[in-house]
Amino acid sequence: MTDKVLDFNEKRMASIEQKRRSFERVLFQNFLGAYSTIDQDGVLYPVSLIDVSRDGCLFQVPWDLNNDKKFEDDKEMTMRMYFTKSSFIPAVLNVKYGKEFIDKDGQTYMHYGCEFDKSMPSFEALKNFIEFVYSFAEHSAIDRGDVKSYFF
Numbered sequence: 001m002t003d004k005v006l007d008f009n010e011k012r013m014a015s016i017e018q019k020r021r022s023f024e025r026v027l028f029q030n031f032l033g034a035y036s037t038i039d040q041d042g043v044l045y046p047v048s049l050i051d052v053s054r055d056g057c058l059f060q061v062p063w064d065l066n067n068d069k070k071f072e073d074d075k076e077m078t079m080r081m082y083f084t085k086s087s088f089i090p091a092v093l094n095v096k097y098g099k100e101f102i103d104k105d106g107q108t109y110m111h112y113g114c115e116f117d118k119s120m121p122s123f124e125a126l127k128n129f130i131e132f133v134y135s136f137a138e139h140s141a142i143d144r145g146d147v148k149s150y151f152f
Helices: 008-030 123-139
Strands: 033-037 044-052 056-062 076-082 088-102 108-116
Touching (some): 044 076
Antiparallel strands (some): 033 044, 044 056, 056 108, 076 088, 088 108
């Protein structure tokens, strides 16, 4: 009988994590642009930010096995996280892995998991943003079209 006892805290944390990832997808796809600066003549390459956590992030780039070169593990790069059309927070990343990913639409991408360099002064702003994302996931409510508005 004890095998069927639910851990409500674990279920709650899983629900919050799912909500955080869902919020991130909307936020990154509709409100933020992220660009990776790579040491190739200072050219900015657009990337799609998939996930951000307290330690790092996951982003994807379109991938052509025949023409594109994979970033090496431990490569350091700078990502710009734009919050307006002309202002961004720079983040220094260290690539931890890259793996090929085929999306639902059949398009092939390379997913890169990266760790943040937390020693950079700009990480303080990024850290606050990440904490907001976690807090939003924990405390936000879903608007289901209720007639009443509740303010907590």
